Amino acid sequence: MSCGDDANDQGLMARQLAEQAAAARADAPTATTVLASTGGSDDVVAAGAASANTTTPSTVQTTGVIVPVLAIDNSFRPDVIEVEVGDEVLWENRGLNEHNVMYVQDSASPFGVEAAQFQPGDVFTHVFSEPGEFHYYCSIHGNETVGMVGTVVVSG
Numbered sequence: 833m834s835c836g837d838d839a840n841d842q843g844l845m846a847r848q849l850a851e852q853a854a855a856a857r858a859d860a861p862t863a864t865t866v867l868a869s870t871g872g873s874d875d876v877v878a879a880g881a882a883s884a885n886t887t888t889p890s891t892v893q894t895t896g897v898i899v900p901v902l903a904i905d906n907s908f909r910p911d912v913i914e915v916e917v918g919d920e921v922l923w924e925n926r927g928l929n930e931h932n933v934m935y936v937q938d939s940a941s942p943f944g945v946e947a948a949q950f951q952p953g954d955v956f957t958h959v960f961s962e963p964g965e966f967h968y969y970c971s972i973h974g975n976e977t978v979g980m981v982g983t984v985v986v987s988g
């Protein structure tokens with residue numbers, strides 16, 4: 833398989849994943865329904881009764897929406913995504929090389945995965961529990977500002 837074919841496959845997969853995520857968002861039940869259907873822990877139930885603006889990760893309401901980002905050689909695709917509070921971002925290493933996800937230090941809350949846990953084919957997920965712009969990068973192929981970098985824009 834040539835490099836061009838590989839890139840096309842990855843682009844197609846990214847679109848398919850994005851369409852699935854969009855469908856999931858459209859089908860996503862309300863937060864109240866999610867809580868009722870999952871039962872959840874006492875913490876989750878308590879969150880349902882509290883303000884939806886809570887910034888405490890342990891009590892954030894998850895939306896059930898999964899937004900995919902592909903790590904390829906050597907960029908994140910798409911490099912900028914927009915999600916809502918409670919959405920789960922799923923990074924998948926679809927490159928041939930190892931990558932990592934390192935949060936930029938000015939981010940309000942830490943997230944990321946080391947290369948040892950993010951080999952080709954591996955996935956890493958993180959639920960964003962507060963609004964903001966969260967910048968990240970792969971320290972193997974970039975730094976905090978250039979190279980293999982990405983941004984998660986969280987609204988809510």
Ligand SMILES: [Cu+2]
Pocket residue numbers: 906930931932970971972973980
């Ligand atoms: Cu990388």
